[in-house]
Amino acid sequence: MEKIWLKEYPPGIPAEIDLNEFSSLKDILEKSCARYAERPAYSNLGMTLRYRDVERLSRDFGAFLQRQGLQKGDRIALMMPNLLQYVVAVFGVLRVGMVVVNVNPLYTPRELEHQLIDSGATAIVIAENFAHTLQEVIAKTPLKTVVMTQLGDLLPMPKRLLVNFAIKYVKKLVPAWHIPGTISFRAALKAGSGQALTDTPLGHDDLAFLQYTGGTTGVAKGAMLTHGNLVANLQQASAWLYPFLRLGEEVVITALPLYHIFSLTANCLTFMKLGGENILITNPRDLPGLVKELSKIRFTIITGVNTLFNGLLHVPGFAQLDFSTLKVSLGGGMAVQRAVAENWRQVTGMPLIEAYGLTETSPAVCINPLTLVDYNGSIGLPLPSTDVAILDDENRKRGIGEDQTGELCVRGPQVMYGYWNRPEETAKVMTDDGYLRTGDIAYVDKLGYIRIVDRKKDMILVSGFNVYPNEVEDVVARHPGVREVAAVGVPDEKSGEAVKIVVVKKDPALTADALIAHCREHLTGYKLPRRVEFRSELPKSNVGKILRRLLRDG
Incomplete structure (x- = not known):
């Protein structure tokens, strides 16, 4: 055109x-860190990292990964909210030519297991708040290295101890977990700080991110985004x-x-x-x-x-x-x-x-x-x-x-x-x-x-996040009281669209609350059905395909 x-x-x-x-994201980062060295780069929880700090800490984290025996092209999962640790980790991974696998920290064990296995991630950096989810599935995944971080890990003392104590013991936002052999984020940085960083040449064709998105089959797929992209x-x-x-x-x-x-x-x-x-x-x-x-x-x-x-x-x-x-x-x-x-x-x-x-x-x-x-x-x-x-x-x-x-x-x-x-x-x-x-x-x-x-x-867009009907339907269909199900998007004032499921019962006693409770075990929050409708049958084409359009319009 x-x-x-x-x-x-x-x-x-x-x-x-x-x-x-x-030539790469590494190239951009290193030039920016040199040009804007004394400028504030990332601020969180009252703490600011300047560009020179980002350069130093990401260098240390990259050296730690190399010391663990990880190689260019290895996939490293990151599972945490917006923290300074995310910034350090993502740039550390990219600088040594490894591949970032971003993970929604609110994923259920089922969702996390799929992404770790599908990506082949051998290391993960995870906020302690979500370690209990990883604990449930780690034995089934290729993970060999687990770096655990607390929310306040990059804050100065004594604020670091106060924030971490409050998150864990006052607000009780860290469910109990037990994963042997984890390495703390601070220990990883300390280990890397004493090591030389082996330079890793990178070009446009090198993979930078596996960014997962839903699929029409209900299975999340990793979009391969290169440094050139x-x-x-x-x-x-x-x-x-x-x-x-x-x-x-x-x-x-x-x-x-x-x-x-x-x-x-x-x-x-x-x-x-x-x-x-x-x-x-x-x-x-x-x-x-x-x-x-x-x-x-x-x-x-x-x-x-x-x-x-x-x-x-x-x-x-x-x-x-x-x-x-x-x-x-x-x-x-x-x-x-x-x-x-x-x-x-x-x-x-x-x-x-x-x-x-x-x-x-x-x-x-x-x-x-x-x-x-x-x-x-x-x-x-x-x-x-x-x-x-x-x-x-x-x-x-x-x-x-x-x-x-x-x-x-x-x-x-x-x-x-x-x-x-x-x-x-x-x-x-x-x-x-x-x-x-x-x-x-x-x-x-x-x-x-x-x-x-x-x-x-048929994708549903909930507050900017893709929800694919087949994934929701697959989860709902596992409930023993469900005969058939279809998921569609319906207008919602708050989120733009919301997930609605239309269900044909196998068990006459099945309730909407029971279905939503079942979904909550297997789907992260934005994918949960907000509306449940029961029908005696679903509209279908002459070849038996469910006509979602009629369910949306209805």
Whole structure:
């Protein structure tokens, strides 16, 4: 498709990026740490790491991993909320050419077991709060090294002891666990500090992340994101931001979890490249606490999903914050709603800029111009060096205009290498000429803005997280009182969409509460059904396929 959107680019934004400026994420990190050495880089729980601290601590952690006998290409799982330890670990892993496997710390044992086995991770860094989950499955996994961290491990004394004591014994947020042979995070850093770091040459083709996303079969798949993929997306994001920001001076609020691709790239990595400071929010569900934290900070950037922005707008005291330094409010992960965007602008004086991406695209594909004044209902313009195509059901390319609707497909240097050990699944989403099928139905308007109109896949989007119906259905179907089940997404004011299950009973005494309790044992919170409906039968096609569309409409 002709790149008509280039005419809508704000001044100073190039049509193409220089992909060869950096050889790897390691290259970007080391240059940023040298350039911004004395600048604050990441702050959390009242503690700030400067860029020189990030360089030193990640070097120590990388040396520790090498000392354990781990090699380039080995997979290292990270399972923790937003903490300074995550930053140290992720950069330590990347600097020695190993592969980060991000794990949602709220996963159930079933979900964790699948991801560890599928990725082949041989080491994990995990917050002690979630060790009880790992304990249940570790014997079935390839793990050989377990690094355990407490939330306050990188805080100075005596605050470190006070925070760790309060988390464990006052708030009782650490269930009992027993995993022999674990190594504390602080001990790992100490062990690495006395060791030389063996330099590991890295290039664009080297794997950086296995970022897991749901699958149409209900099995989570690891999107293989290379150093080249992430370098490309950082170059694209930087090009979009450069004309509006000041290098080495921005302060970004990082409330979304870093294990999510949006926060990982848009916050942790992009603002590392730009020399900014990430304010890491460990518990974003505590919105009053978040507002209190925001009141202390002269922040310039905030990213989030629609539900976070909507939630903040309803917290007493938020409207009274000082927004005079705010430059960019970026919404992604799910659609930004017009009412939320308009309310946000009224309260903060700044537009809520919508962007669009996928795990498989590292993630950014489109973003609205930062010069946007009012909400426009689009997901924005394709980023530099990004091609899009609109394909109909026969794979024919469509043109410009609302009557040219089809599946949005993306081609660019940020598109994943493929799914880990799943060539058949990779083939399903890639076209012969290198486009990734997004599963979203869209059209390109006359100015080049992309507008999403529907979703081709049955995926449910809950507060920016993908929920795949087959995974929920598989869990529900295990209940002995269930004969048949279908899961669909239904509109929800708080989360955008919520999971609804429609069930045909085998046991007449089965209740909705019993099903939800069963699901809670096997599914993390955002995947849990919020609505349960019982029917005598499910609508099906003439070949027996459940017609989820009729269940959504009903």
